[in-house]
Amino acid sequence: MEQLETHEHDVIVIGAGGAGLRAAIEASALGCSVGLVCKSLLGKAHTVMAEGGIAAALAHVDPQDGWQTHFKDTMKGGSFLNHWRMAQLHAQEAPDRVRELEQWGALFDRTPDGRILQRAFGGHTWKRLAHVGDRTGLEMIRTLQDRGVHQGLDVHMECTVTRLFTDGGRIAGALAYRRDSGRFVLFRCKAVVIATGGVGKAYHVTSNSWEYTGDGQALAYQAGAELIDMEFLQFHPTGMVWPPGVMGILVTEGVRGEGGILRNSLGERFMWKYLPEARRHEYAADEDEARRWVDAAVEGLQTDARRPPELSTRDNVARAIYTEVREGRGTPHGGAYLDISYMPADRVVRKLPSMYHQFMELADVDITKQPMEVGPTTHYIMGGVRVEPDTGAATVPGLFAAGEASAGMHGANRLGGNSLSDLVVFGRRAGAGAARYATDVLGAPRVPDAEVQAEIRDLLAPFERGSGESPYDVHGALQECMGKYVGIFRDQEDLEIAVRKLAELRERASRVRVTGSRVFNPGWHLARDLRNLLVVSEAIACSALLRKESRGAHSRLDFPNPDAALGKVNMCVTRGPDGMKVAPTPLPEMPAELKALFDAPQPAAEPTLVTGDKA
Amino acid sequence: MSDARPAGHGAAREATLRVYRGDAARGVEVEYRVPIETGMVVLDAILWIQAHAAADLAVRWNCKAAKCGSCSAEVNGKPALMCKSRLDRFPAGAPIVVRPMKTFPVIKDLVTDVSWNYEVNRRIPPFQPKKDADWRWQQSDVDRVQEFRKCIECFLCQDVCHVLRTHELKHQFAGPRFLVRIAGLEMHPMDGADRTGFLKDQAGIGLCNITKCCTEVCPESITITDNAIIPLKERVVDRFYDPVLGLWRAITGKS
Numbered sequence: 001m002e003q004l005e006t007h008e009h010d011v012i013v014i015g016a017g018g019a020g021l022r023a024a025i026e027a028s029a030l031g032c033s034v035g036l037v038c039k040s041l042l043g044k045a046h047t048v049m050a051e052g053g054i055a056a057a058l059a060h061v062d063p064q065d066g067w068q069t070h071f072k073d074t075m076k077g078g079s080f081l082n083h084w085r086m087a088q089l090h091a092q093e094a095p096d097r098v099r100e101l102e103q104w105g106a107l108f109d110r111t112p113d114g115r116i117l118q119r120a121f122g123g124h125t126w127k128r129l130a131h132v133g134d135r136t137g138l139e140m141i142r143t144l145q146d147r148g149v150h151q152g153l154d155v156h157m158e159c160t161v162t163r164l165f166t167d168g169g170r171i172a173g174a175l176a177y178r179r180d181s182g183r184f185v186l187f188r189c190k191a192v193v194i195a196t197g198g199v200g201k202a203y204h205v206t207s208n209s210w211e212y213t214g215d216g217q218a219l220a221y222q223a224g225a226e227l228i229d230m231e232f233l234q235f236h237p238t239g240m241v242w243p244p245g246v247m248g249i250l251v252t253e254g255v256r257g258e259g260g261i262l263r264n265s266l267g268e269r270f271m272w273k274y275l276p277e278a279r280r281h282e283y284a285a286d287e288d289e290a291r292r293w294v295d296a297a298v299e300g301l302q303t304d305a306r307r308p309p310e311l312s313t314r315d316n317v318a319r320a321i322y323t324e325v326r327e328g329r330g331t332p333h334g335g336a337y338l339d340i341s342y343m344p345a346d347r348v349v350r351k352l353p354s355m356y357h358q359f360m361e362l363a364d365v366d367i368t369k370q371p372m373e374v375g376p377t378t379h380y381i382m383g384g385v386r387v388e389p390d391t392g393a394a395t396v397p398g399l400f401a402a403g404e405a406s407a408g409m410h411g412a413n414r415l416g417g418n419s420l421s422d423l424v425v426f427g428r429r430a431g432a433g434a435a436r437y438a439t440d441v442l443g444a445p446r447v448p449d450a451e452v453q454a455e456i457r458d459l460l461a462p463f464e465r466g467s468g469e470s471p472y473d474v475h476g477a478l479q480e481c482m483g484k485y486v487g488i489f490r491d492q493e494d495l496e497i498a499v500r501k502l503a504e505l506r507e508r509a510s511r512v513r514v515t516g517s518r519v520f521n522p523g524w525h526l527a528r529d530l531r532n533l534l535v536v537s538e539a540i541a542c543s544a545l546l547r548k549e550s551r552g553a554h555s556r557l558d559f560p561n562p563d564a565a566l567g568k569v570n571m572c573v574t575r576g577p578d579g580m581k582v583a584p585t586p587l588p589e590m591p592a593e594l595k596a597l598f599d600a601p602q603p604a605a606e607p608t609l610v611t612g613d614k615a
Numbered sequence: 616m617s618d619a620r621p622a623g624h625g626a627a628r629e630a631t632l633r634v635y636r637g638d639a640a641r642g643v644e645v646e647y648r649v650p651i652e653t654g655m656v657v658l659d660a661i662l663w664i665q666a667h668a669a670a671d672l673a674v675r676w677n678c679k680a681a682k683c684g685s686c687s688a689e690v691n692g693k694p695a696l697m698c699k700s701r702l703d704r705f706p707a708g709a710p711i712v713v714r715p716m717k718t719f720p721v722i723k724d725l726v727t728d729v730s731w732n733y734e735v736n737r738r739i740p741p742f743q744p745k746k747d748a749d750w751r752w753q754q755s756d757v758d759r760v761q762e763f764r765k766c767i768e769c770f771l772c773q774d775v776c777h778v779l780r781t782h783e784l785k786h787q788f789a790g791p792r793f794l795v796r797i798a799g800l801e802m803h804p805m806d807g808a809d810r811t812g813f814l815k816d817q818a819g820i821g822l823c824n825i826t827k828c829c830t831e832v833c834p835e836s837i838t839i840t841d842n843a844i845i846p847l848k849e850r851v852v853d854r855f856y857d858p859v860l861g862l863w864r865a866i867t868g869k870s
Contacts, residue, residue: 243654
């Protein structure tokens, strides 16, 4: 048996995107020794790909904005399934977190009077997104990375955590392997912060990288924590659809924020058709009004014109494009046209430089002259580890979570721009929560050696099989299953097929074989990631089966309307002795003073299914 | 070497890739034939090989959209991001040779040990706000700094820089990536730290002789030499080598 490399820390943070970095910075600032463990090189996490901006009610461009409006937008966008306290903390604290980034060196685009500029985004009443062209995530991760590095974090790059250990029900440590050498590492710690991001690699068409395999959700689940809202998976309306190699790659919502227009193959501007009646009054009545809004937005001026219909919420726009394509009005490569070419070319290149280059170099499309072709792509999971809003504490003592891996903030659908702010608001809170817990906990928890050895044997098993499938084949089958049966539109029959197929896939995954050495072996890495993907896929399918209604990003063809009773529960996933258990748990009730912010009586949720067609 | 052409793809258009397989001690170029789809990039071909022919082929990648800077390699001898290298830009029929970056030690196949870069970054004096910072500035004040902050840390400029690649002076020279980073800090309107001494003594800026190879390979089109390195060189010269200023400092005792 090889000698185990062992590290001791007060707090281990898993994941080095915005949430993980912010959590690690906070825990370290509070005096804890912090280990930051990430699967890729530092600075390559998914945050780097966030384009449009970070939502915060700074009220620099639209002075009417305030945290109350941001809170209301977030709750409405989430079809009121959000944890009210998270939506409140987020709206109240996001402006301070943006100013903090600036004070740590981030350089946001400016207003004419020299303050942080803000742009419009879907579902946000006012222009609210602080941004740096279309590379806001890069600016944010570089700022946090440099802050963290100079604060003395111990960073373990290209290191994958495979198991959390508990001692008497409390977090005690984690086992990981180094990707470059294949050697195992044991972390002994008092607290763990999960900040591993999402699950997109369960699907073939996704904006997510190889890293997004549901690791944090699965680690927490295995350790006994509760997952909630796993049925709510966001399909971003605008991914690239052509050429094949780039299918799914994100086209920022910033294109629509800058005036991008969606049309079908008949040239119809179809989004008006899909606006929910309850919110139609918030959008421009015709092309003229939409254009007046865009012209004012471009100049940073106030206007009485209402926003273009393309700035409806993401769930709604994704279903609209999907439906247009299904009904035969799609583009040659199966999407919709997104057109910004009517704007001055120099402005397009200046405000959307990454998009300009992405289309020019990968698709031979000049977006200053031609429309883009776009379609829905798996992008973000609203569900994840259930956390206590103020501290990020999961239901296992010593376990914390933040960012996409956690749940509650976004409810049934996330508004664009609310993710980057989520990362820093709740990354900071989870880091502080973990630090306080680690400081208060008495005695060093013990990692059970037998469990460590069992995990190592389990990890090495695929090398020892004389025969077996390639993990890539099983992964491909999983992606096909999820795309086909647990996609944008769902029904009972499909979901039941998915649950059956996932059981078969778990069986297949337990028999995969890998060859070669342990040194940087992607086949071996995938064999492990598959296990996590299967846990989250099962959680998504089972939760979707139980939620017999349509709400936010979850659209059931057999239950096309929201159900008021289901609007009061979260689907909660736990690990039972005989496998996964899913059951509704009550949604925390919003206090009266926050309810009063919604002046007129609000429907619990909007009818979401505009059309009933499906593949 | 092994021919990984799968059954059933014989009729499709194919590309031939010769991919470096091995570690720091030894390696060989292995030939793979890969079916081509429209718009395919080198990284697609590498991932196809991984999924169909060599599951243990080591490669770094994340975003596949030239935003993360992970998939750096040398394609037909030219440092490039594999996710931006379209197969149809290479001569049809000729093999495409894919090798790891030469300036960094190979770990396995296309993956190199780039940890030295992170050590350099850690030594750079961090952003330090001016005491009287009012946090207001004009967009035109930061256009140039924002250019430096576009860097995705692909390290292709480090790979191509002859001070690092040919002369192996990693212990004396920070490399273009980190001169760009220092430029981003030095020209930040609110930064109050002074990195001129660091540039001269530890970043070794004098070793750059402005061949502009770094600028040519930058996938973000950052004008590294002209906009970042030359202005920093000027600062160092003004501080340490200007005879008039030197005399003035000697007389007044001011820096």
